[in-house]
Amino acid sequence: MVPINNKVDFAVIFTVDKANPNGDPLNGNRPRQDYEGYGEVSDVAIKRKLRNRLQDEGEAILVQSDENRIDGYRSIADRVFGNEAIAPYFDKKNKEPNKEELVGISASKAWYDVRAFGQVFAFKGEDVSVGVRGPVSIHAATSVDPVDITSMQITKSVNSTTNTKDPSKKTSDTMGMKHRVDFGVYVFCGSINPQLAEKTGFSKEDAKKLKQALITLFANDSSSARPDGSMEVNKVFWWEHNSKLGQYSSAKVHRSVKIELNNENKLPNSLDDYTITIENLEGLSVKEYDGL
Template identity: 30%
Template sequence: MTEQRTQHHCDPTKKHDFLIVFDVTDGNPNGDPDAGNLPRTDPETMEGLVTDVALKRKIRNFIGIAAEDQAEPGRFKIFVEHHGVLNDQIRRAYVAQGMDVGRKVEKPVTDAKVIENLRVIKEALPPAFAFTDVPENSDELPSLAYSGEYSETEFKEQLDGLGDTVIAKTKALLSSLKKDSGKPDKNRDNVEKARRWMCENFYDIRMFGAVMSTGLNAGQVRGPLQLTFSRSVDPIIPQDLAITRMAVTDERDRDKLQTIGRKTLIPYGLYVGKGFFSPHLAKQTGVTPEDLSLFWDSLIYMWDMDRSASRGMMAPRGIYIFTHDNKYGNAPVHELFDRVSVVLKEEKSPRKFGDYKVEAPAGGPLDEVGFPGVTLTKLLG
């Protein structure tokens, strides 16, 4: 999507450190729930803050949209989805590779009414349950077995599918088997297989890492790409504005002509965030040049996929990528970042990007400015 794209800064075997400069006009870039959703600030300096999590949400949203245009869209699933259930995501790795997602359990059926009911619904039982009947004059008891494979949602759907054919006592027995099944016995090989599958199929796990031991165990992944909080160049002034609504919320307020709502924003803020890419960790998670290329695209275009009246006008203003020839680095990161300067032109309240001056080395190798083995790529700025 950009003519400046080269294999150099998309090479996952190299170390990349980058700065992203972005701004917001008449909007709330990241609300603080501990402060009535006012824009986040450093209380000592009143400089604005945007969390790494807020930026990652925008990146994930962009990747989710862009995935369908990739050569292998299946590699670009998103682990941390809106309203998603993480344990269900982890379970997909076990199911995809035919690994047990629960312990197999079996119980004898002693209640005559339950036995009669199971005989009636035997063919309609969910596939994960197996009823073993015995002759009526036998000394042995019938039994009901469960393979352990259903998630909570799937089990509820299967149970609902039986409708009125299943009596309450039979439902209780099915639920008891589901509860007793629990997680499968720990197996280090299965954990590693699941971890690899998750890395191969979920973009945000490959890049950002994840803790995947909350349900079925898929281990933990340290992500090669890390972001800091972004901080505004100058102090910001959060504002809490009253707005009028011509509709009312409750029936008891019907006689009112209007009600009052709230909007929080800042008039203008220019933010700088920092990021780091580790080739050592990228090798472990399987990051490809396509993954990195799509990440740089996300930093440019994710803002257009995240428009909201509450966020005002947010836009990227500069992306500066320092690529090291040595995978361990050719220069201290802080010294490279210090080469990019963002300062206010005049002593006044800034209201647009043009009120600032951004200085950075020319793009290309930085040998002549004292950083041999480091190349600067400017995607914006």
């Protein structure tokens, strides 16, 4: 594994077309919005999709979703205690003086998402508590413009359960609501920190896999709320600095991505309604990739 010696920044532009990119459970599962009406997708949701994509490509993942679980473990704790290299450190009889550090090292070797995003290992009844800081940081995605949300009432064609009062009538659970973003262009950014990568063992090969996962972010991610083709990665921008510290701050690099509406009097319905430019940063080149 070749270590990362250069700071990396990246930005991803994607479009949402009649889909719910990330429902808010505290707001009836409506697509997330801030108080000004801009659409949002949480960083947690983005990392979930990245984990799924990496798992599709054969990477070992600690935080597996139930529908993508490929082993017999029902929880993170079960998966950790089932790992022969890590479980002994949680034995109360183990008096290893630096066992917390060894848990972090072993977990980073075992699972891609631990060495990328980090993880807290703190389980009820255990005296070992470990926090691993990952080198890959990802922001929440935000839409370029405020988004319009359409809500529609839906009905099921059959009862989930029989109406005990009158079997011939439908029950209340046949009624529901479905919400979608009509159209929106979203952007999220992230970085890879070489100093933290050294600690977790996140390598250049891992970075390449992350980049490919970003390019193919929505592959195998379709659902009733997000039909195939309704969410599309359009562009991935990738900056590799010439040092561990970086030639520019991540904030300045991320701000170099400019997305402007061509006609403010026309309601946008495709990425063609926008112009994307990258501000030149002297000495720092950017690589541009089309999404899948």
